[in-house]
Amino acid sequence: MKELSKKIINSPKSKIRELFDLAAGRSDVISLGIGQPDFSTPQPAIEGAINALKKKITYYAPTKGIPELLQQLEIKLKDKNKINAKWEENILLSNGGSQALNLTFASIFNPGDELVISSPNFISYFYLSAFFDVKLVEIERKSDFSPDIEKLKDSITPKTKAILINSPNNPTGYSLNRNELEEIVDIVKTHDLYLISDEVYENYLYDGSKHTSPASLKDMFERTITLNAMSKLYSATGFRLGYIAANKEIIETMEKYHQYTVAGTNHPAQYGFLEALKMDNGFFDEILRSFDKRRLLVYNRLKEMNFEVVKPKGAFYIMPRIKEYNITGAEFSERIMRDQAVAIVPGNIFGSFSESMLRMSYATKLEKLEEAMNRIEKFVRKL
Ligand SMILES: Cc1ncc(COP(=O)(O)O)c(C=O)c1O
Missing domain, CATH: 3.40.640.10 (Type I PLP-dependent aspartate aminotransferase-like (Major domain))
Structure with a gap:
């Protein structure tokens, strides 16, 4: 058969979707991978x-x-x-x-x-x-x-x-x-x-x-x-x-x-x-307050664990650096999925300067975020 589109063949499949797929088959996984809010559509x-x-x-x-x-x-x-x-x-x-x-x-x-x-x-x-x-x-x-x-x-x-x-x-x-x-x-x-x-x-x-x-x-x-x-x-x-x-x-x-x-x-x-x-956008006030709580929880916990982390000003993502652990974001993401069932997106998919970073989405219920942070803590203690 003749060759298909080089441009598309040469671009990797979405790592986020891959994580999604991995998580879908397991009930124990907490996903910090998804860029999707968790409240119901009005x-x-x-x-x-x-x-x-x-x-x-x-x-x-x-x-x-x-x-x-x-x-x-x-x-x-x-x-x-x-x-x-x-x-x-x-x-x-x-x-x-x-x-x-x-x-x-x-x-x-x-x-x-x-x-x-x-x-x-x-x-x-x-x-x-x-x-x-x-x-x-x-x-x-x-x-x-x-x-x-x-x-x-x-x-x-x-x-x-x-x-x-x-x-x-x-x-x-x-x-x-x-x-x-x-x-x-x-x-x-x-x-x-x-x-x-x-x-x-x-x-x-x-x-x-x-x-x-x-x-x-x-x-x-x-x-x-x-x-x-x-x-x-x-x-x-x-x-x-x-x-x-x-x-x-x-x-x-x-x-x-x-x-x-x-x-x-x-x-x-x-x-x-x-x-x-x-609709009046007032419906979003309470939701934003809840996202703010999640943001602070994740930021504070990551800081306590000694990640180098910048407090996010907006959206619902946080991007810690992991240089001190001497592994890449890709390895971190793969290993924590296997060991602790937490889905985290490796930084390298977001460009050339984020190989030793991770992207976490905090668009997830507070209790789940707390559990995810506990699992991350367990994982990094062993590194
Ligand atoms: C920065 C940015 N732009 C665009 C999009 C795509 O938005 P949509 O889901 O409406 O296609 C996203 C989705 O995550 C995004 O993060």
Whole structure:
């Protein structure tokens, strides 16, 4: 048989999915691997989708999404993000944040273009770059996981097309402050770049940190591609709905690609998202408090065990360093799964600078987290 796609064959299968699979067969496993909140999707989202199905809305939706939902997203973007996007021309609905990223890569990059990110960073950025022949330039984060602005600046070449930021960040838990964001925006404007802003964790912020969308800053709407999803705020990863806000030309380009590759998103699910967006976000306050407790528990326990660990500012991940144990993150992850039945993602899948790190998700019940920390403690004592 002739050879299949090199680009895809050469990219490894998702380690996170592998962990998922390993854990699925064992009842004793505690998973700190999953990027999925554990609370129930709010009822209005579920009923919105059910009612749409009852009305037999099972046919194709408009490629960019149903007008009612795009209009509601226009309101959300204005009120929450201070982004002035017009629903008719600046917003497009995608299959989750994942496809929002895919559409972004498909519509702005040509082979050989360069994309700059801080590293460690979210795994999909690496593979999408490979699939679209984009040269990914990784700039190592500082030890507190903040971006190295000077190095970012120095990395810009005539081939640089865009900088991508993800704040709050998966896997580090870092959230950019206003000053850092403005410095990045300055680089973008000075070098006539696009800024891709992945904001799927915008609601998961602790200690009073505030989220700023770069598209709301002066002269930035035209050059920013804002990505978001239903997945994390509404604990609705299976709805597979996300969206993009960008200038008219970018959205038109995406619409074309969208038409020929996926022909839109799930139609009844869009009515669920619509009802979710109409809700008051007050429902999330209690949930965020619970995530904050988990964050502090995990951070404090890891610190007590002498891990070198940075207190996360947002999202629901923590990324301890394990240099002192003289094993890689990959070995740690494999051995702790075998010895203690705890699923932890090795750091190396998040880029070139995190081989001796681990990523733990604390989107798990407090009691389970406590037990997971006890098991980790037992494991590291033996190292
Ligand atoms: C930073 C980041 N962007 C995008 C996504 C993809 O989101 P979705 O699950 O809506 O496809 C994720 C999922 O974990 C993520 O962590």
